Amino acid sequence: MMSEVLSDRPTTSRTSALSARPSGPEPVLRVQNLEVTYYTDAGRAKALDDVSFTLSAGEKLGMVGESGSGKSTLALAMMRMIKPPGRIEAGRVIVGDTDLTGLDDDAMRKARLSKIAYIPQGAMNSLNPVMRIGAQMVDAVKSHMNGESRSSIGDRCAHALKSVDLDASVFRMYAHELSGGMKQRVCIAIGILLNPQVIIADEPTSALDVVTQRQVMETIDRVQKEINAAVILIGHDMGLMAQFVDKVAVMYAGRLVEVSTVREMFTDPKHPYARALISSLPNLDNKGVFQGIPGLAPSLLRLPTGCAFHPRCTHAMDICGTTRPEVRMLASGRVVTCHLFNEEA
Amino acid sequence: MRTLWLVVRRFLFLILVIWSASTITFIIPRFSPRSAIRERFALLARNGGFSPGDLEKIITAMQTQFGLDKPLLQQYVDYMSGVLRLDFGYSLNKYPSTVIDLISQALPWTLGLLLVTTILSFLIGNLLGAIAAWPKAPQWLRAVATPFVLLTGVPPVLMGVLLLFFVGFRLKLLPLGGAYSIGVIPNWSWGFALDMAQHQILPALALIFGSVGGWVLSMRGMGITIQGEDYVNFAEHKGLDGVSIFRDYYLRNALLPQVTGFALALGTVVTSAIIIESIFFLPGIGTLLQDAIKSNDFPVIYGIVLFITITVATLMVAMEFVYPLIDPRIRKQ
Ligand SMILES: Nc1ncnc2c1ncn2[C@@H]1O[C@H](COP(=O)(O)OP(=O)(O)OP(=O)(O)O)[C@@H](O)[C@H]1O
Ligand SMILES: [Mg+2]
Numbered sequence: 268m269m270s271e272v273l274s275d276r277p278t279t280s281r282t283s284a285l286s287a288r289p290s291g292p293e294p295v296l297r298v299q300n301l302e303v304t305y306y307t308d309a310g311r312a313k314a315l316d317d318v319s320f321t322l323s324a325g326e327k328l329g330m331v332g333e334s335g336s337g338k339s340t341l342a343l344a345m346m347r348m349i350k351p352p353g354r355i356e357a358g359r360v361i362v363g364d365t366d367l368t369g370l371d372d373d374a375m376r377k378a379r380l381s382k383i384a385y386i387p388q389g390a391m392n393s394l395n396p397v398m399r400i401g402a403q404m405v406d407a408v409k410s411h412m413n414g415e416s417r418s419s420i421g422d423r424c425a426h427a428l429k430s431v432d433l434d435a436s437v438f439r440m441y442a443h444e445l446s447g448g449m450k451q452r453v454c455i456a457i458g459i460l461l462n463p464q465v466i467i468a469d470e471p472t473s474a475l476d477v478v479t480q481r482q483v484m485e486t487i488d489r490v491q492k493e494i495n496a497a498v499i500l501i502g503h504d505m506g507l508m509a510q511f512v513d514k515v516a517v518m519y520a521g522r523l524v525e526v527s528t529v530r531e532m533f534t535d536p537k538h539p540y541a542r543a544l545i546s547s548l549p550n551l552d553n554k555g556v557f558q559g560i561p562g563l564a565p566s567l568l569r570l571p572t573g574c575a576f577h578p579r580c581t582h583a584m585d586i587c588g589t590t591r592p593e594v595r596m597l598a599s600g601r602v603v604t605c606h607l608f609n610e611e612a
Numbered sequence: 613m614r615t616l617w618l619v620v621r622r623f624l625f626l627i628l629v630i631w632s633a634s635t636i637t638f639i640i641p642r643f644s645p646r647s648a649i650r651e652r653f654a655l656l657a658r659n660g661g662f663s664p665g666d667l668e669k670i671i672t673a674m675q676t677q678f679g680l681d682k683p684l685l686q687q688y689v690d691y692m693s694g695v696l697r698l699d700f701g702y703s704l705n706k707y708p709s710t711v712i713d714l715i716s717q718a719l720p721w722t723l724g725l726l727l728v729t730t731i732l733s734f735l736i737g738n739l740l741g742a743i744a745a746w747p748k749a750p751q752w753l754r755a756v757a758t759p760f761v762l763l764t765g766v767p768p769v770l771m772g773v774l775l776l777f778f779v780g781f782r783l784k785l786l787p788l789g790g791a792y793s794i795g796v797i798p799n800w801s802w803g804f805a806l807d808m809a810q811h812q813i814l815p816a817l818a819l820i821f822g823s824v825g826g827w828v829l830s831m832r833g834m835g836i837t838i839q840g841e842d843y844v845n846f847a848e849h850k851g852l853d854g855v856s857i858f859r860d861y862y863l864r865n866a867l868l869p870q871v872t873g874f875a876l877a878l879g880t881v882v883t884s885a886i887i888i889e890s891i892f893f894l895p896g897i898g899t900l901l902q903d904a905i906k907s908n909d910f911p912v913i914y915g916i917v918l919f920i921t922i923t924v925a926t927l928m929v930a931m932e933f934v935y936p937l938i939d940p941r942i943r944k945q
Pocket of ligand 1: 306307314332335337339340351352
């Protein structure tokens with residue numbers, strides 16, 4: 268068992284090495300050692316801990332993890348929209364050749380939507396009820412493109428609506444006149460208005476029925492190809508995600524515990540938590556036997572020492588209770604944060 | 613079709629309110645044991661205006677003149693048709709002035725002061741309240757609302773008296789009362805307008821200080837809810853500038869329930885008028901009502917009550933048609 272796990276030899280630790288991944292084009296998004304803490308009354312909650320990953324243009328990353336594992340926090344940190352009591356403690360977010368962490372507030376405001384777009388969790392309530400959809404698209408364009416002519420703004424909005432398969436008449440409508448799926452599409456249309464290099468969609472399908480879920484995912488897929496953006500899809504539904512993304516990242520208690528391609532993740536997950544996630548997916552062979560993950564997700568305020576997952580881990584070793592595992596890149600290019608893959612384990 | 617039905621329903625409601633209010637003001641004086649005319653002339657007789665023996669004769673003559681000797685039903689029909697023409701009869705005290713004459717003389721004063729201050733308080737209070745709840749506003753700006761909130765604890769009477777004492781009496785910055793300076797004859801000149809405006813400042817301040825805090829409190833509560841809404845966050849994700857987010861996404865939504873509050877506040881205008889007009893010796897509906905009460909001028913009292921009822925009911929119905937204009941979600945229903 269151990270030998271099978273160890274067949275991938277780890278190479279370097281620390282994340283600087285991770286961004287210098289050998290193959291593939293120049294990354295369009297580099298997230299380095301991102302760290303976010305919420306200073307709550309009950310204490311400090313480290314919601315993001317040393318999170319690093321890279322994405323190339325046209326690449327799609329699925330971000331999964333239990334509720335509260337820090338997925339939305341990661342997205343908000345990348346947008347530099349963490350609000351008090353939260354604070355970005357460390358790390359860098361680089362889009363193209365712009366280091367977002369170094370921008371002043373006004374430059375960051377301009378970077379939102381034009382370089383990096385966020386399609387929020389809960390698109391149902393993300394549209395202003397008293398403004399027409401069109402007005403909410405136009406103001407977004409206007410705030411980034413000073414002096415753009417009316418007709419050119421209009422064309423841009425019309426094109427975005429068309430890209431997400433919405434009728435041009437939606438432009439004159441109000442949010443309450445749209446279905447949930449249509450609202451989600453409007454949010455996507457707004458997200459692609461300025462052809463950003465990175466699009467983050469936070470649970471874009473969670474409030475939709477299965478048919479609409481697929482349509483929305485296909486829409487994201489199509490517009491993503493159209494503007495060749497890097498996409499981060501946050502969600503819980505591994506099955507749905509598997510059909511659309513290239514890579515899957517698994518978060519646990521604020522850390523990225525594994526980043527692998529979809530194929531690798533589904534056929535040979537490395538991290539014990541990722542394995543548990545995959546084996547808890549229903550399939551025809553284990554029909555009726557629902558396999559959950561024993562134990563509860565830990566409170567960020569009282570994280571277990573060492574590896575946060577060790578109390579629930581079936582492979583836990585002595586070292587897991589005492590020492591925090593490093594982020595490691597295996598020879599195959601997969602990233603795993605687990606002592607099982609230490610050279611000397 | 614639905615809209616038409618709504619209009620008809622609201623209109624019927626309005627008629628119902630006016631009809632009930634006028635019926636009540638018709639019934640009460642006629643079925644109360646007191647007689648307005650008798651009390652009025654008994655008072656005059658006591659003061660020696662004429663011999664008590666003539667009293668009954670005068671009363672009978674007056675009752676004939678006011679139509680009080682006719683059958684009740686006839687009186688009711690006459691009364692109601694009068695109401696329809698906004699004819700509330702004659703004042704007993706200031707006969708032969710009609711009630712509606714007196715109201716229309718007093719009304720511009722009250723409206724000029726109260727309408728302006730109510731609107732100003734609404735604008736100032738809501739803006740300050742919205743800013744106070746907006747986390748991105750500068751700290752000092754957010755704090756501007758606080759003194760107004762503290763002032764809501766001061767009763768309007770005290771507020772008026774304090775202003776009079778310090779600003780008017782001690783500092784002698786502004787006149788102590790009245791609508792214009794004594795000895796000045798009202799005319800259409802800038803000088804007179806300025807004189808009048810000076811007399812309105814203290815009462816206006818008393819009214820504004822008294823009501824801004826209320827708006828601040830309700831708006832701040834609303835603002836705290838709205839600023840956490842997903843659409844406000846998404847506006848920020850879109851990279852909009854702070855002013856646009858504040859104005860178009862936050863303020864516009866937070867204001868919606870306040871507009872209903874505004875209509876209700878217009879209904880309390882007369883109460884404030886009575887207090888403020890009597891402290892500052894200003895002409896207006898409040899003073900008219902007070903004088904009428906003091907002199908048992910029942911037609912004027914009932915006329916004012918009825919007039920206010922009709923005005924408030926009309927405003928409420930009008931609000932129902934204004935609301936869809938500011939909230940598109942109501943339009944569909
Ligand atoms: N404003 C806040 N104040 C305090 N703690 C917060 C705040 N926002 C998030 N957290 C904490 O940060 C952690 C991560 O939250 P986050 O919203 O990123 O989770 P998530 O993975 O997106 O969950 P979900 O799948 O439910 O959306 C949670 O434990 C949460 O309690
Ligand atoms: Mg989330």
